[in-house]
Structures are given as structure tokens and as C-alpha cells.
Amino acid sequence: MKIALLGYGKMGKIIERIALERGHEIVLRKTSESSFNGIEKADVAIDFSVPSSAVENIKAALDAQVPVISGTTGWLEHYDEITSYCNEQEGAFLYGSNFSLGVNIFFKLNEYLAKMMNQLEQYNVSMEEIHHTQKLDAPSGTAISLAEGIIANSNYTNWTLEQANTQEIHIDAKRIDSVPGTHSVFYDSAIDQIEIKHTAHSREGFALGAVVASEWIKDKKGIFTMQDVLNLNNK
């Protein structure tokens, strides 16, 4: 499979290594300094860039009729615009706030726990995410997905980085050294605390998931999520 890498930073380089190990070829390595020349040769495009360039990158792939997956976070206010654009172009698009298998299982666990805890008024939910100091966005895309999973299964209405009221989920976004990504969800009562936590030991899981997702989307059309790739929708 021929792959266009839209973004060739920490993630782009690990994705390149794993893609080559799996027998794929890289036909474009797009950075802030280079053009989209050659994108039309790709079977699939993988966007891991920066929040300000994700929309342009995704549209460039769709314009070239190349299925595209995006792991870039911090641009989701344009998500509906992108899904409409994809449908107009009869293309294929997948956004994943987190491509690792472990986090996608963690998402399901989080939804199940939220449903159960919603019946227990004595517990308040809050979250913490910890990432490296180079991260541009806060909270992380994964933290937003976790918060949305809780909101869909409880009476909480929104998340906030500020002090939360009783309807809101507080997210504490910490930036420490080179941490690849740690996410915790806490349920606190006066007498105890329940915590679920996912700790990434490296970026390998994100990158492998992205390559697996790009292999999966290659001949498809439509809007997808990582839950489709991993067949976790009805689990």
C-alpha cells in the first residue's frame, strides 16, 4: 500500500517505521515546509500534524480521492465541516483521538462505568490527563473522548478545565517532561475513590493503530471511527 504521511514529526516517523515493517511504501512526507505534490499516488493518507493544519491536510487528501485517517487533536470544532466535505466528495475519513487498542478498550470500560455510577449520587466524577510539554492542545483529544463517553451515559452535561459545578466534569491537564499519554477517570465519594487509568509506555501503540486503521480504510467509503476498525461498536 502507498501511504502519504501528512505530518512527519514524532508520530509520523514511528508510523513510517511500522508501515515499512508491514510492507508498505511512503510516497509523501508532508511538513510545514513542503507541498502536497504526490498525494494523488497514495492509497491512503495519514494525518498526524498540528491543530492548525489538520483541516487543510484532510481536505487535500479528500480532493485527491485518497481515503484519510487523522490522529491530530485540537481541531474538532471543524469535525462536522470535514464529515460533510467527505460525504460530498464520496470519500473515506476516520478520526481517532487515540489509535491504541488499549485506549479503545478503555473507552468502552469508561462508558460502562459511567452508566453504572450514574445511579449513585454520592460519587462525583473528575479526570486527569498527563502529556509531554511539547503538546499544543489541552485537554487531550483522548480526555475529550472520555468526557463525551461519560456525558452520553450519565446526567453530566459538559467538561471544563476550570472549577466544575455539579453538572460538569473537571479535567486536570498536566504537562510533564516526556510523558507519552496517561489518562485517569476518578469517582470520589466521602468514603472512597474508584479510579480507572490508562498509561501509554511509548508512542508505539498509537502508531501501530494508525497503520492498522489505514490498512482497514483503504477500499472503503464513509465516515468511520477506531471502534469500527476494532469491531468494538456493539461490545
Ligand SMILES: NC(=O)C1=CN([C@@H]2O[C@H](COP(=O)(O)OP(=O)(O)OC[C@H]3O[C@@H](n4cnc5c(N)ncnc54)[C@H](OP(=O)(O)O)[C@@H]3O)[C@@H](O)[C@H]2O)C=CC1
Ligand atoms: N490520535 C492519536 O493516537 C495520537 C494523536 N497525536 C496527535 O498527533 C499530532 C502530531 O503529534 P506529534 O507527531 O507528536 O507532533 P510533532 O510536533 O512531533 O509533529 C507535527 C508534525 O506536523 C508537521 N506540520 C506542521 N504544519 C504542517 C502542515 N501545514 N502540513 C503538514 N504537516 C505539518 C510538522 O512539520 P514541521 O516540523 O515542518 O513543523 C511536524 O512534522 C498532535 O495533534 C497529537 O496530539 C499524537 C499521538 C497519538
Ligand SMILES: O=C(O)C1=N[C@H](C(=O)O)C[C@H](O)C1
Ligand atoms: O499529543 C500527544 O502526544 C497525544 N495526543 C493524543 C491526545 O490528545 O489524546 C493521544 C495521545 O494521548 C498522545
